[in-house]
Amino acid sequence: MQTSFNLKNMRFYAYHGVLPQEKIIGNNFVVNVTFTAEVSRSFETDNVADTVNYAAVYDLVKAEMAVPSKLLEHVAGRIFSEIKRSFPRINSLEVRLAKLNPPVSGEMEASEIIITDNE
Template structure:
């Protein structure tokens, strides 16, 4: 078993409950943790035997561009896309943070984490 983590992915996207959030947009940060069997890739040194984390990033980027009202929905859609496209994933955790959310007070971020 191996773990691949992609940390600090930054996106500008249009997720939010309020109409203004879906027009103005906001900064988001994404973290993903993927568990997969890395034995073949470690032995062969061949990308075909590995979970291609460049392709994982591109998948996350693609899903982040589709508007959602809730971070829970974005997180689920990312997990769905990752499991659909990468059968080598055995377990995944995604954390999406909205930076400086419009909640009427000063805060750095609000985050949602889903795991499957």
């Protein structure tokens, strides 16, 4: 039996971007993480050790968002890899990282990177 988890709209202010001003001024980012895991034992035990601790997943995302990078792909890839490494109970994973109001020559709500691994 698989259980789905959605960590929705985690908001961070960070300094990711190619342009020099992005490293100085920063920007708002939104991260969404969706994953499945076999945690049915926790239904009976009520023990966090028998599930995936979503607070620990959040802390991992927060730590990776604090490390400046040029590319969203790099940040999202680090988040994805660290979640997979740190939580082997996870079977499938999707990481979505959006930069709000990206610096383009027009109006755009966000640019988003999506990494998916559906095993």
